[in-house]
Amino acid sequence: MGEEEATVKEPLDLIKLSLDERIYVKCRGERELRGRLHAYDQHLNMILGEVEETVTTVEIDDETYEEIIKTQKRSIPFLFVRGDSVILISPPLRS
Amino acid sequence: MDYPPPGTALVEELDQKLLIQLRDGRKIIGVLRSFDQFANMVLEHAVERIIVGSLYSDIPLGIYLLRGENLVLMGQVDPGREVPPGLQQVSEAEIRTAIKAEKEEARLKGTMRARMDFLDLE
Amino acid sequence: MLFYSYFKTLVGKEVTVELKNDLAITGILHSVDQYLNIKLTNTHVQNETKYPHMMSVRNCFIRGSVVRYVLLPAGSVDVELLHDATRREARAAP
Numbered sequence: 001m002g003e004e005e006a007t008v009k010e011p012l013d014l015i016k017l018s019l020d021e022r023i024y025v026k027c028r029g030e031r032e033l034r035g036r037l038h039a040y041d042q043h044l045n046m047i048l049g050e051v052e053e054t055v056t057t058v059e060i061d062d063e064t065y066e067e068i069i070k071t072q073k074r075s076i077p078f079l080f081v082r083g084d085s086v087i088l089i090s091p092p093l094r095s
Numbered sequence: 096m097d098y099p100p101p102g103t104a105l106v107e108e109l110d111q112k113l114l115i116q117l118r119d120g121r122k123i124i125g126v127l128r129s130f131d132q133f134a135n136m137v138l139e140h141a142v143e144r145i146i147v148g149s150l151y152s153d154i155p156l157g158i159y160l161l162r163g164e165n166l167v168l169m170g171q172v173d174p175g176r177e178v179p180p181g182l183q184q185v186s187e188a189e190i191r192t193a194i195k196a197e198k199e200e201a202r203l204k205g206t207m208r209a210r211m212d213f214l215d216l217e
Numbered sequence: 218m219l220f221y222s223y224f225k226t227l228v229g230k231e232v233t234v235e236l237k238n239d240l241a242i243t244g245i246l247h248s249v250d251q252y253l254n255i256k257l258t259n260t261h262v263q264n265e266t267k268y269p270h271m272m273s274v275r276n277c278f279i280r281g282s283v284v285r286y287v288l289l290p291a292g293s294v295d296v297e298l299l300h301d302a303t304r305r306e307a308r309a310a311p
Binding site: 029038 | 219220223237253281282284285286287288289290291294296299300302303304306307
Binding site: 104105108114116118120122134144146151163164166167168169170171172173176177178179180181182 | 236238240242248250254256260269270271272273274275276277278279280282283
């Protein structure tokens with residue numbers, strides 16, 4: 001087999017071109033991941049490296065009853081993500 | 096590549112006493128007598144374990160067939176730690192009272208909030 | 218079968234499995250099957266006071282479908298191997 005074609009014919013081809021690139025993944029439960037894509041399969045199961053996870057939560061203040069939007073971040077060296085949690089994947093911006 | 100036959104993952108758990116957590120948060124303890132590739136399971140001597148604060152109660156259920164998709168996790172009950180350390184066993188009636196008290200507390204907190212909202216309107 | 222094969226190489230290593238209900242369980246990976254059901258031994262739970270029932274178990278079977286993440290041990294990820302395996306899998310899939 002020759003060089004892999006660098007054209008996007010179907011959705012998963014876009015991810016193929018993002019291998020070893022930093023990608024953005026939006027997940028269920030107001031979770032976002034930014035990390036380097038090391039592996040994926042047709043279910044969108046993935047292994048990401050140098051991951052930063054951002055979780056957004058809305059809390060109600062006990063005294064003022066105002067909505068407080070909080071974001072929590074954590075770093076994970078290597079992370080397996082199950083595909084059924086994934087909402088969207090965005091490749092790095094190219095010029 | 097050779098794969099193990101589908102759904103053989105629970106063979107080691109057969110005839111063991113297991114604690115099973117369901118998707119709705121309930122915990123069932125029972126002896127695994129049968130299973131299939133979907134992790135559907137038959138449990139004998141099943142009880143539901145309810146924990147409220149430092150109290151717990153095991154409510155007898157008999158024989159249960161659980162649909163696999165409701166299972167979150169299951170573990171072999173450690174014979175030395177079958178009773179969670181620091182918890183006190185009470186009767187079913189007492190645990191029901193404890194659940195009610197806990198709900199009431201949450202409800203009061205809710206009504207306080209509702210009253211505050213009402214004041215805000217004025 | 219890429220991830221099934223990969224997880225099999227992690228057997229015996231410590232991983233943390235984070236479930237969709239936020240429960241995070243750390244333990245030694247005992248086995249995995251083709252549905253990515255996971256068995257852990259020597260388990261402990263973060264925030265054990267919030268999940269007192271987990272004190273009664275020292276090993277567990279986790280249904281693959283309830284897993285959100287698996288946090289992997291840094292030393293056990295060969296990224297070149299993963300890239301090659303992913304490309305091979307992408308070519309093989311229709």
